[in-house]
Amino acid sequence: MFTKSSRKPLGLLAVAASLTLVATACAESDRADGSGDDSQPFVFASAGDITALDPFLASDGETFRYSRQVFQTLLEHESGGSEIVGGLAESWDQSDDGTVWTFNLQQGVKFHDGDDLNAEVVCANFDRWFNLSGAYQSSNNSYYWQKIFGGFAENDEAYAAPDPRFVSCDAEDEFTAVIEVSEYSSLYPGGFSLAAFGIMSPTSLEAMEGQEITGEEGNPNLPEYTQVPGTVAGTGPFTVEEWNQDQGEITLKRFDDYWGDPAGFENMIIRAIPDENARRQALEAGDIHGYDLVAPADVGPLQEAGFEVPTRDVFNVLYLAYHQDDEALADLEVREALSHAVNRQRIVDTILPEGGEVASQFHPDTLDGWSPDVREIEYDPELAAEKLADAGQEDLTVEFCYPTEVTRPYMPAPKDIFDVISEDLQEAGVTVEAKSFEWAEYINQTDSGNCPLYLLGWTGDYNDAYNFIGTWFSTPNSAWGLDDEELFDKMEEVSTNPDADERIAGYQELNEMVMDVLPGLPISSSPPSIAFSGDVNPPNVSPLTQENFSEASWK
Known part of the structure; x- marks a missing residue:
């Protein structure tokens, strides 16, 4: 079952930081009081640039x-x-x-x-x-x-x-x-x-x-049309004014003939700032008015300083993947050993925000189809070492990949999470060879099956269990190296069953099957936060990270 984490104390450094943020927030509020002008651009910092206009x-x-x-x-x-x-x-x-x-x-x-x-x-x-x-x-x-x-x-x-x-x-x-x-x-x-x-x-x-x-x-x-603003037209509350790819910045303009409620801002700028500390500092300095994927340690100080930091509901999962094209990881006993070696509760308690949970399966318990009967994987480094020895892998060396210059809703601090898991594996006798990639290259490497062990996750696109487990385990794919016809056939049978009750029961059975096969270890589910300056009325935050920024406005 999932275990709730307790709130961590701020500590002296965080208290000092919160005092600095108070002064910043007050200055921000003073700057904003005289505005209230919806023509002022709203600048939002994202964790990465867009890839195409289409x-x-x-x-x-x-x-x-x-x-x-x-x-x-x-x-x-x-x-x-x-x-x-x-x-x-x-x-x-x-x-x-x-x-x-x-x-x-x-x-x-x-x-x-x-x-x-x-x-x-x-x-x-x-x-x-x-x-x-x-x-x-x-x-x-x-x-x-x-x-x-x-x-x-x-x-x-x-x-x-x-x-x-x-x-x-x-x-x-x-x-x-x-x-x-x-x-x-x-x-x-x-x-x-x-x-x-x-x-x-x-x-x-x-x-x-x-x-x-x-x-x-x-x-x-x-193609050229995917790069040039004005070539593609939609029906949304904003149009594309400019895309400066060199600066990682796209400028949107309110569409005055929009069929719904007009956008609260005349102009919106989405600026890519990959580093989470740089995003926070830009908000503190008043250079931006909001940013996503707030570091868990920054939530409390930002709130105390007067910034708005709404938290989304949990709708994601982080996992450790075992690529079965690797000879050692093709052995279920080795995968079980590595799973017993990982202290997931430590990750939840020390890295994730309040409300983070240890994941028992490959989707959160907020979705129908979550099963209370999946097999439990307890943290037990001694058992991990025994299983490695039984499998003839007591001297196992494994390449472990992680992403850099990125934060994701399910993975707020990739390097910290990597370090914890690496220490756990080494305690069980595994030699870890670290390998890191920037995000775009990381996805290419993991999708292509070039990382035996790696961290990744998923934020749901819509409210159905298949959007999680079906995304990964419905067909063979190079990201997992998994070839299990029984599992794939069951996934097809369940996902095409129009009877809702039978389908939910089928998803529960599928979650149990997946955890028996153990293609990876579900680590955690996390409630990501998003921050705004004190002079902004934020949009409704979405558990799917699908905010409609036309709902936001200046106070």
Whole structure:
């Protein structure tokens, strides 16, 4: 079961820091009192730069943070929650067998370039995605399409895309789009809310036509339209004004013809500041007005200094992955030994924010399908050493990868977490060879199977267990080196079962199966914090990290 951590004392250094922050917050408040002018740019610091202006080509949270302000999807999540609500679709319905989805669109919606939203435009977007060819079919360039809708109209053998689940999209009338998929799946309706599927204008689609992805696999040269502001238009509360890639900064402008409530800021700047200390210092100095992924040790001092630091609900999991292409890690007894060696409670107590929990399985207990009956992995370094000896690996040496210059919602301090786990493994007799990569390269290395042991995690995209365990354990993939047909077949059976009660029971069984196979060790779930200056009315914070910044405003 999960164990709550207790709040840690601030200590003398933190108290001193909080006094400095008080002075900073007061200065910030004095600066802001005379403003109240919504034309003042709101500057928000993210942990990394965006990768492209087209979210379809992305799989990273920073690109999606930007794109949700600019593009809208058929469905979305309620503000500050995880329940599915209408987006560009005012309402929706599904057939009894779950294969036909009917979306009744909002009327009077305009794109940033003046085009009108209608059902034909929605279907033109889905048809474009379905008919992409060449390097677009690489999973690196169409990750979420392949996860949700499978492959393409004509799969290119060079990219090994899965069979398509998408069948068709038809405009039943001007404001009714009907999308058919091949079978019921728990991927829907959540999949229709993913930021990767932001609807673009007809003029945008025309501008994209014929533009190809070139370069090498894993190091693509993206088309010009993905780099030049003004080429792609959405329906969101902000438009793209400028993207300075050299400075890692994108500038958004309020869209005055937005069909919903107008944005509280006339201009918003999203600035990439990878280092969490630098983000905090920029907020203290008044250079920015908010930032994400606050270091746990900074939450208390910032709050005491008058900054707003709302905390999201837990909706993520951090794990230690065991890549089974490694000869030693292919042995279940070795994986069990390493798991017993790791003191997960120590990580929760010393590194994670208040509310962090030890994870017993590969998704948080807030999701249906979490099982109370998974096998427990107790911290026991002596047992770990015994199992290594029994497996003939008492002198095991393993390469352990971790990311640098990054923080993630599930992983607030990667190097600190790496250090704790390394010490634990060494105590059990394992020799650790450390290997680090910057974030973008780290993802390429882990996805390609080049790291026998590594840290990674997931923040849920939508409220279904499959979004966690199905993402990892539904098919063979190079990130895990796992080949378990029984598990894959069970995942397919459960995820396509339209009976909700049976599906939930199936997910519980799947969680038990996964922990028996032990492809990795779930470490923890963590409630990430986001900070704002005292003169900002923050947006509702989302457990899915899907904030709508048009809700925010100056006080």
